[in-house]
Amino acid sequence: MEAMALLDKVPGDLKLYIGGMFTLRRRDALKEASITHVLSVLRMPLDEELFSPFKHHVVEVDDLEDENLLEHFPATCRFIQEGLDGGGGVLVHCAMGKSRSATCVIAYLMHKHHINVSEALSQVRQARPIVEPNEGFMKQLELYGQMQTPEDVENTPAYQRWVYQREIELSRAVGQAPEAEKIRFEDEHVTDQSASFELRCRKCRRPLATSQYLVDHSAAKSANDQGGNLSTATAGRDCAHYFLDPLSWMRPELEQGKLDGRLECPKCHNNVGKYAWQGMQCSCSEWIVPGISLAKSRIDQVNKTTVSEIRRPPGLAANGNSARQNL
Structure with a gap:
């Protein structure tokens, strides 16, 4: 039992342990804990002799905020579950047992127990108080929770949108427009057509x-922070532009590889807005990246209820009773 104390076990009935590279040299402790599976979350040369008794899975990532660890969560969760289902113990480690390994253990606990990031982090810190995933990994865990910890991350719209935003940030950092094939035209991916x-x-x-x-920004956020219940359009009424996700009618312009330019109506070719991949400042002072906007002076906002009334078949009243009354 003294050997087992050398390993940091996640609280609960699961034989799940977390540690750093040095943990692998505690052979007696590993044997005492019945470790059968080892998940290595790091990018460095590994001495295969350390893993010869175990089933081993490696995720090669650095402990950097811009590393994509989210895409590996389904595989790491499956590997951990496989080891636990086999009746043995599972050790998840990185270099220090602080960020990368902790992120994968937190993701597993979220997936297994349907708990949020804070709850899972608290559990892991009970086993290893030094645990501190970097800020980028924490944001990925938050997104994983918002996605409801799916078995298939890469085909989830929220993940695809997140990857797109990362591409935009990378393009912005090097002062270039994103590659045409990496631009995400949101209306080609959204199936929910409900809109106000x-x-x-x-x-x-x-x-x-x-x-x-519409892209939410500071006007709407500040209204919500103050306890208001305003729509994006209402909260942003003082803004001179509507900021949008890229839409398919913009494709001929956005795929030209220019950093910025004008947007024309595809029907009448009237200038209706502008875009800047590096971002632009709204009249409310918020900086939007990327900046894809329609000028309110050239656009009319039409409520969907009004649209449905306009399209209502002749003879059918708003309450739908006229036709029946004429029968």
């Missing part, structure tokens, strides 16, 4: 966007 209003070209009335494609 449309944005139409003021000149020809062509619909250009709906409310679910």
Whole structure:
């Protein structure tokens, strides 16, 4: 039992342990804990002799905030579960047993027990108080929770959007527009068509966007922080532009590889907005990246309820009773 004390065990019935590289040299402790599976989360040359008795899985990542560890969560969760299902113990380690290994253990606990990041982190810190995932990994864990810890991360829209945002940030850092094939046109991925209003070209009335494609920024956030319950459009009423996700009608312009430019209505070719991959400042002072905007002076906002009333079949009243009354 004294040997087992040398390993940091996650509280509970699971034979799940966390540690650093040095943990692998505690052979008696590993044997006492019945370790059968070892998950290594680090990028460095490994002495294979250390792992010869165990089933071994390696995730090669550095302890950097911009590393993508999120894409590995399904595989690491499966590996941990496989070891536990086999009746043995599982050791998850990185170099120091502080950030990378902790992130994978937290992800497993979230997936296994359907708990949030804070609860899982608290459990792991009971076993190893020095645990401190870096800020980038913490954000990935938060997103993993928002995605409801899916078995398939890479085909999840939230993950694809996150990867797209990372590409935009990378392009911005080097002063270039993103590669055409990496631009995510949001209306090609969203199946939920519910929206409270449309944005139409003021000149020809062509619909250009709906409310679910608006990018929330400081005006809306500040209203919510103050306890308000305002929509994005209402909270941003003083802003001169609507900021949007890239939409498919913008494709001919956005795929040209330019850092910035104008957006024209695809029907009447009237100038309706502008874009800047490096970002632009809204009239409310918030900096939006990327900046893809429609000018309110060239756009009409039309409530969807109004649209449905306009499209209602002749003879059918708003409450739907007229037709029945005429029978």
